[in-house]
Amino acid sequence: MRYSTILGIESSCDDTAAAIWHKGKILANVVAGQAVHEKYGGVVPELASRAHQSHIVPVTDQALNQANLKIQDVDAIAYTQGPGLIGSLHVGGNFAKGLSLSTGKPLIGVNHLQAHVAALYIETPNPVFPILCLLVSGGHTQLLLVKSYMEMEIVGSTMDDAAGEAFDKGAKMMGLPYPGGPLIDKYAKLGDPLKFKFPEGKVPELHFSFSGIKTSLLYFLRDEKIKDPDFVEMELYHICASYQHSIVDYLLKKTRMAIHKFQPGNIALAGGVSANSQLRKDFLNISKVTGIPALIPAFEYCTDNAAMIAAAGHYLLESGHTTDLGALPFVRMGK
Ligand code: KG4
Ligand code: ZN
Numbered sequence: 569m570r571y572s573t574i575l576g577i578e579s580s581c582d583d584t585a586a587a588i589w590h591k592g593k594i595l596a597n598v599v600a601g602q603a604v605h606e607k608y609g610g611v612v613p614e615l616a617s618r619a620h621q622s623h624i625v626p627v628t629d630q631a632l633n634q635a636n637l638k639i640q641d642v643d644a645i646a647y648t649q650g651p652g653l654i655g656s657l658h659v660g661g662n663f664a665k666g667l668s669l670s671t672g673k674p675l676i677g678v679n680h681l682q683a684h685v686a687a688l689y690i691e692t693p694n695p696v697f698p699i700l701c702l703l704v705s706g707g708h709t710q711l712l713l714v715k716s717y718m719e720m721e722i723v724g725s726t727m728d729d730a731a732g733e734a735f736d737k738g739a740k741m742m743g744l745p746y747p748g749g750p751l752i753d754k755y756a757k758l759g760d761p762l763k764f765k766f767p768e769g770k771v772p773e774l775h776f777s778f779s780g781i782k783t784s785l786l787y788f789l790r791d792e793k794i795k796d797p798d799f800v801e802m803e804l805y806h807i808c809a810s811y812q813h814s815i816v817d818y819l820l821k822k823t824r825m826a827i828h829k830f831q832p833g834n835i836a837l838a839g840g841v842s843a844n845s846q847l848r849k850d851f852l853n854i855s856k857v858t859g860i861p862a863l864i865p866a867f868e869y870c871t872d873n874a875a876m877i878a879a880a881g882h883y884l885l886e887s888g889h890t891t892d893l894g895a896l897p898f899v900r901m902g903k
Contacts, residue, residue, distance in 0.1 A: 576878025579660025580652025646881025724774025
């Protein structure tokens with residue numbers, strides 16, 4: 569192993585993170601969130617860039633301190649090259665490049681979505697390929713067929729909103745702060761998932777659509793509030809449970825179709841929405857029924873983190889990739 573200690577840096581959206589990967593173990597995994605967006609109901613890109621600038625040095629220092637290392641001790645610097653918010657990517661990318669330039673350590677730019685998949689290898693270094701991975705985050709919803717560590721094909725993807733956006737925008741309609749996914753998860757535990765019905769998206773094959781379900785929540789709340797202005801307050805737990813149930817059911821219906829089609833060796837969850845307790849529980853049930861082992865990352869590796877960036881960096885470096893100082897960030901999938 570040429571690259572046994574890797575510093576990972578993540579700044580694609582609204583979390584500033586740094587982590588140390590060492591021979592397959594995570595020695596430090598530091599994440600600074602950005603409360604500044606809460607009151608806006610979504611991430612404000614310019615505020616995110618500024619918060620990354622103030623967080624990135626202390627977060628990296630903290631990761632090195634926790635791992636008991638100096639910057640000279642790392643073998644390479646991995647950072648999120650994209651996709652993400654352009655300003656946020658620039659902050660992490662330029663910081664990583666500065667570190668690489670001043671220390672002479674190799675640099676590796678990582679695709680954030682591939683890194684969500686690499687998060688699986690932290691706890692399962694020897695999975696059974698191909699892995700069928702349901703990647704569900706605030707920006708993406710995809711079914712990926714992972715053929716080897718960093719080789720993957722998108723076999724299904726959302727045509728409009730991501731699953732995380734459906735959670736967050738739904739939460740906003742109910743008057744909950746951003747990001748609403750974890751709150752819907754929390755309140756759903758206290759409600760009846762079958763009390764209300766929200767129709768699933770109608771797109772073919774393994775693709776997804778969440779705009780319909782979101783719009784149906786919007787009109788449902790509007791109509792009910794006309795009848796009773798306190799409707800959301802009174803029924804919050806049931807609305808959360810039913811809305812979550814509709815999203816999770818839809819995600820898993822498509823996942824079952826993909827399992828049938830590809831007969832994978834492992835099935836896996838990745839991305840922030842995989843922290844959802846209903847999704848995790850039902851996903852394990854699918855594993856039980858099909859007999860295909862499920863890989864579900866620990867919470868800290870599901871939501872955005874730099875441990876997954878360092879892990880992805882390791883696999884890319886070992887297969888001969890490095891990134892030069894002139895590399896630009898990319899905003900969308902596929903460079
Ligand atoms: O992967 P991630 O941290 O960031 C992106 O790359 O987008 O995902 C963030 C998304 C947000 O939409 C958030 O609401 C959602 O993950 N999320 C959840 C839960 N925890 C985070 N959604 C539903 N249930 C949760 N427990
Ligand atoms: Zn993410």
